[in-house]
Amino acid sequence: MLSEKSTETVRATLPAVGAAIGDIAELFYAKLFAAHPALLRDLFNRGNQNSGAQKQALAGSIAAFATHLLAHPGTRPDVMLNRIAHKHASLGITREQYEVVHHHLFEAIAEILGEAVTPEVAKAWDEVYWLMAGALVAIEDRLYAQRRVLAGDVWRDWRIAARFEETADCATFHLVPADGAPAPAFAPGQYVSVQVELPDGARQIRQYSLSRSPGSAVRAITVKRVHGPAAAGPDGEVSHHLHTRVRTGDTLRVSAPYGDLVLRDSGAPVLLASAGIGCTPMLSMLEHLADTGHTAPVTVLHADRSPADHALRGDHRSLTHKLPDASARFWYEADAEPGDSHGRLDLTDVPVAPGTTAYLCGPLPFMRAARAQLLAKGVRAADIHYEVFGPDLWLAAG
Structure with missing residues (x-):
């Protein structure tokens, strides 16, 4: 929990920090990689650094964490923290690396905000950082212990x-x-x-x-x-x-395997929606449902450029046919075959069973559209789960 004094300071300075967080993140990474070039070479995704996606995700996650502390004192944004921690665990991140990040991040904050960073402001945001870092370290330590590996040795x-x-x-x-x-x-x-x-x-x-x-x-x-x-x-x-x-x-x-988007063995109806290579975690879930004799309705949805671009298309169909109450529907932007649909995912005439738990994976615009359509069909927001390949800009922006 953020201290009362720091809460007041963070509340007063969050607009300024939030407005500058993108510049802070950019300078932070420049400082970090200048001091530790091996991190860019061997740990950080150079593609995400090149596109700016990682900077945007870092900025958004810090702002989202601080906003949550102010809006919901005494609680943590566990969905965001768990997703970040699973990614960190899969990379072998250790608690010592949080000290390195802290050093260069606060150098960047001081340089970007200048005289606005008084000792009181620095102390308040330091508290925010270590609350977030401490929560992540605790989750990551638990994840390492569950895999029976030493911290970082994955x-x-x-x-x-x-x-x-x-x-x-x-x-x-x-x-x-x-x-x-x-x-x-x-x-x-x-x-x-x-x-x-x-x-x-x-x-x-x-x-x-x-x-x-x-x-x-x-x-x-x-x-x-x-x-x-x-x-x-x-x-x-x-x-x-x-x-x-x-x-x-x-x-x-x-x-070692990690990731917080996992199929829940609840016996409830399931909907698996994917686009492009986002079908891969959905196929693992679908095969598990078939292996375990799932009897509730299963709805399998996939969107792709064409049947020729649809990886594991045969598995998608054959695994669906193994289930007693399952249906599959595919959308293609080109060359749709008889029985398939042309264009992008459209749930207008797709029946969704009451109590359905939905899992989504694909490009962010696809998941936004699918989630909106599922909500319109009465699926609870708490029952819609998703996976993002790369930095989770959706969660950070939320």
């Missing part, structure tokens, strides 16, 4: 047991632990971090959802290759590396 070598070309742009990699030990358990919907060494020596990391059921003997990720101008820069460097250089028999560094 990496293992995995061997590519098989590789399959799903579409022209998507490949599936079947993974087995290189040491022959059992693969760690995971919950349907979770992801792993994959670290690759690029030609310039950088060890870049990206997250990929596990696309098979936890009950399967196979651990699999399906990777979509980034095309266009972004592929020549950091935005697509890891997907390009995996597609062009990684083959059966090769070894990858893979983290």
Whole structure:
């Protein structure tokens, strides 16, 4: 809980800090990477840094945390904190790194806001930072303990047991632990971090959802290759590396599974909506529902550019057919086949069972539209869950 004195100071200065938080975040990262270039090379996503998405997410999360402390004293924004903590755990973040971030962040705050940062203001925002950092460290320590790993020691070598070309742009990699030990358990919907060494020596990391059921003997990720101008820069460097250089028999560094978007085994009706490569966590959930004999209604929805671009399309259909009360509907912007729909996801004539729990994964505009349509159909906001690939700008903005 924020102290009474700091609450007054943060309330008075939040508009100014909020207005400058984007500039603060930009200067913070410049200072951080100048002092610790290895962090940009081997930990932070260079694509998100290049696009500005990571700066926006950091700025939004700090502002959102401070706003929550003022609006709801004595509580924490646990949804936001849990999502960040799972991502940090998959990267092997340690509590010592929060000290490094604090140093450069508060240097940036002082430089951007100048004389407005009095000792009282600095102390109040220092309290905000450590309340947020302390909460994250506590969650991350618990996540490490659950995986029985030392803090930050989440990496293992995995061997590519098989590789399959799903579409022209998507490949599936079947993974087995290189040491022959059992693969760690995971919950349907979770992801792993994959670290690759690029030609310039950088060890870049990206997250990929596990696309098979936890009950399967196979651990699999399906990777979509980034095309266009972004592929020549950091935005697509890891997907390009995996597609062009990684083959059966090769070894990858893979983290323990993490992620807070997981299927709840409640027996309630389920709706799985995805777009593009967002189908991967949905397929893990769908296969788990089939494996466990789920009997309540299941609605499977997917939107894509065309049937040829729809990765794991056959699995999407076959797994749906394994369930006793399930239906699948696909939307394509081009080349829709008989029985499919043309255009973008439209729930107007899609029946949604009462008490449905919905899971969404795909580009942010898609999830915003899907969520709005589900709310209009009477699905409770608390029953709509989502996954964002990359920095969660939706949550930070909210």
